[in-house]
Amino acid sequence: MRSIALASVLAAAVNLVTVVASPTPTEPEQPHKRASLPAVTASGNAFWQGSTRFYIRGVDYQPGGSSAMKDPLADTTVCERDITEFKKLGINTIRVYMTDNSANHDTCMNALADAGVYLIVDVNNPLYSINRFAPGPSYNAKYLQSVFATIDEFVKYDNTLAFFSGNEVINDNVTSTLSARYVKATTRDMRQYISNRGYRKIPVGYSAADVSQNRMQLAQYMNCGSDEERSDFFAFNDYSWCNTNFATAGWGEKVKNFTGYGIPIFLSEYGCITNGRDFGEVKALMSDQMTSVYSGGLMYEYALEENGYGIVKIPSSDSATVEEQPEFAKFAKALSANPAPTGSGGFTSTTNSVPCPTKDANWLIDSTELPSLPDGAKDLMKTGAGAGPGLKGAGSQNAGTGDTGNATPSSAGSTATSSSKNSAGLTAGPLEKAPLIIAGLVCVLTMTGTLLL
Numbered sequence: 027m028r029s030i031a032l033a034s035v036l037a038a039a040v041n042l043v044t045v046v047a048s049p050t051p052t053e054p055e056q057p058h059k060r061a062s063l064p065a066v067t068a069s070g071n072a073f074w075q076g077s078t079r080f081y082i083r084g085v086d087y088q089p090g091g092s093s094a095m096k097d098p099l100a101d102t103t104v105c106e107r108d109i110t111e112f113k114k115l116g117i118n119t120i121r122v123y124m125t126d127n128s129a130n131h132d133t134c135m136n137a138l139a140d141a142g143v144y145l146i147v148d149v150n151n152p153l154y155s156i157n158r159f160a161p162g163p164s165y166n167a168k169y170l171q172s173v174f175a176t177i178d179e180f181v182k183y184d185n186t187l188a189f190f191s192g193n194e195v196i197n198d199n200v201t202s203t204l205s206a207r208y209v210k211a212t213t214r215d216m217r218q219y220i221s222n223r224g225y226r227k228i229p230v231g232y233s234a235a236d237v238s239q240n241r242m243q244l245a246q247y248m249n250c251g252s253d254e255e256r257s258d259f260f261a262f263n264d265y266s267w268c269n270t271n272f273a274t275a276g277w278g279e280k281v282k283n284f285t286g287y288g289i290p291i292f293l294s295e296y297g298c299i300t301n302g303r304d305f306g307e308v309k310a311l312m313s314d315q316m317t318s319v320y321s322g323g324l325m326y327e328y329a330l331e332e333n334g335y336g337i338v339k340i341p342s343s344d345s346a347t348v349e350e351q352p353e354f355a356k357f358a359k360a361l362s363a364n365p366a367p368t369g370s371g372g373f374t375s376t377t378n379s380v381p382c383p384t385k386d387a388n389w390l391i392d393s394t395e396l397p398s399l400p401d402g403a404k405d406l407m408k409t410g411a412g413a414g415p416g417l418k419g420a421g422s423q424n425a426g427t428g429d430t431g432n433a434t435p436s437s438a439g440s441t442a443t444s445s446s447k448n449s450a451g452l453t454a455g456p457l458e459k460a461p462l463i464i465a466g467l468v469c470v471l472t473m474t475g476t477l478l479l
């Protein structure tokens with residue numbers, strides 16, 4: 027079935043892939059208090075800075091990893107130290123996995139804007155997130171209040187590029203595919219909240235783990251169904267380029283498979299460290315081998331942690347200086363040698379949905395219905411989230427009753443079509459940091475293992 031669905035997508039793609047000189051019109055942006063960096067928009071299967079195509083050329087940024095429970099953008103000493111390094115690298119985007127939605131971010135966000143750097147921010151943290159093995163109870167009003175408060179906090183800044191509704195919630199355990207319904211519902215709710223509050227249309231999407239057995243189904247699932255339920259973009263983490271080349275890394279197939287997908291895609295993490303690193307990924311991502319489908323990517327990661335991926339060693343969390351590792355200069359060189367392409371990169375000017383995946387041994391969801399918005403969250407849609415709980419709140423994973431009923435597909439979560447079942451007996455304690463064993467590599471992603479629960 028997957029190959030049949032793919033064939034129809036590819037057939038559609040033949041008609042869709044036309045090189046157009048300018049993007050489809052987007053709504054004019056309202057004036058914002060700071061104009062140093064124009065807001066990025068999503069249109070067709072690409073991102074735009076005004077009428078210029080925008081490619082993500084960035085790094086993943088969370089000094090200390092998730093266990094530190096620290097927001098680097100709420101600490102001026104930390105962010106200013108690292109922005110100096112971002113400028114040396116010549117990046118245009120950072121991704122931060124965890125922020126404190128009760129803190130003020132003016133100084134760091136404005137300093138990032140001055141450095142020409144956009145932010146893609148995850149709305150979850152270990153306390154407020156979907157539990158992949160008990161997703162029902164963890165999808166509740168307390169959770170969404172924290173998610174919406176994070177939107178309220180970052181929507182103010184023109185250089186907020188996008189929100190991640192989840193990161194690697196679905197992993198290589200097939201049971202976790204059932205949690206995709208709740209992640210998709212969260213994406214839907216975030217987009218509806220942004221719309222209800224009259225905010226700038228900041229794109230919302232999901233960041234998927236590097237799991238070959240469900241990558242395509244998950245991508246299809248996030249972009250199937252009604253417009254209210256679909257994502258604005260899709261991103262996945264990719265560790266297949268182990269200092270090799272486009273063909274050996276299998277990236278050609280990833281271009282082919284996602285041709286005609288219908289919304290922007292980028293790599294939310296890349297950077298296998300087996301065999302050393304020369305960051306050949308940058309050249310591929312900026313070349314016409316990929317630009318018709320992909321809009322760049324984020325190198326994992328900036329700060330060196332125990333897992334060994336970082337390019338900068340930070341002696342202590344409040345240290346005023348950092349120690350650039352040899353990979354720092356290599357990455358900077360890869361970026362400067364491979365600038366963002368000029369022109370439209372062969373993008374597709376229209377968006378489209380794709381067929382929903384069907385249930386099989388690797389994908390357990392057999393319904394296109396999403397859970398409806400939890401009761402208490404309906405008020406938040408009307409009145410706003412209010413003060414965020416930050417990173418010291420009571421947490422939300424066990425705050426729900428387990429089943430909110432199903433939403434009718436076009437209602438964007440506003441109408442329950444089945445009655446709620448109380449399953450408060452389900453426990454959903456924090457899960458252990460589980461190393462992901464992927465494609466024969468042992469990638470110990472300390473951060474994502476705990477952030478995603």
Ligand SMILES: *[C@@H]1O[C@H](CO)[C@@H](O)[C@H](O)[C@H]1NC(C)=O
Pocket residue numbers: 159199200201
């Ligand atoms: C998948 O997760 C479930 C729930 O935690 C667990 O019972 C099962 O053993 C896991 N399966 C594998 C293959 O690890």
Ligand SMILES: *[C@@H]1O[C@H](CO)[C@@H](O)[C@H](O)[C@H]1NC(C)=O
Pocket residue numbers: 028029032238241242276279280283
């Ligand atoms: C491409 O799609 C096919 C068919 O769905 C799938 O079997 C294959 O694993 C995909 N390749 C990649 C690299 O995702």
